[in-house]
Amino acid sequence: MAVEKTITKRLETLDSILDRLRASIKKNGLKNSKQREEIIAVLYNKSGMHLSPEEIANQLRMKDKNTSISSVYRILSFLEKENFITALEADKTGKRYEIAAKAHHDHIICLNCGTIIEFVDSDIERLQIDIAEKFGTQLISHDMRLFVLCSKCKTNS
Template identity: 75%
Template sequence: MSNRLETLDSILERLRISIKKNGLKNSKQREEIISVLYKNRTHLSPEEIAQEIRIKDKSTSISSVYRILNFLEKEKFITTLETDKSGKRYEIAAKEHHDHIICLECGEIKEFVDTSIEEQQIKIATLNGCKLISHDMRLFVVCSKCQKTTQSHQN
């Protein structure tokens, strides 16, 4: 799991500044979504986020969650991970760089960092006369649990 680069309080303070800069009213829901993503330390779907917020605020609508997620992504507070199988999932952006392994069967997402892969990517970019700015590596797999399930159904 990746290390946090920022505290929740620091992220919320930046959010309040961003809200003012964009001429918006303060919204408890924006802060709640950031808090849910920060505290869960995982990749959540909009539905999972809404479900978590409804524990405190029953009136939370899925459409407002989607609207807020779009704002938070545009302002770079959160990042999106497209997993193909289960749609968009979100995580807090204030984390050290990491890559993802995604099971195509169950949708489980694992984070990993491999320095040799990181070095190889820089080397490949340099050999092609380029400077690597960013990358997003997603390995799509069938995890060991799903392989076992598939094998037991075949027997």
């Protein structure tokens, strides 16, 4: 698994996220699911990491050997739709997930080894707002991903 660096901070505690999850489950008329809460906990506790569904399932299998990958995919879809988690498609291996309750950040992704580095750059943030204003628009959101060869992969090629 790729090593990741993070400089972003959490905006919520795990308990407050789980409280919001329970309210969302009730609002959607669903049954409470321990597995939904466990997936949130895995992603929260692996802050700074961007986990694949398989990596999440492996973490859950440490507690419950009967965890099914199809259940994990289904739950991830629900959690993403309800904005508890965000997905990042770093490469052709599929989506990787992180908890959504973090301060805004951007990503640097190595196309060779898959390393993901989170970063925030105030100059880039300011430039994006300036560019949007230059075109007479208001920036609402953005997703910046820089695809690179990391220093380790550059050295080995």
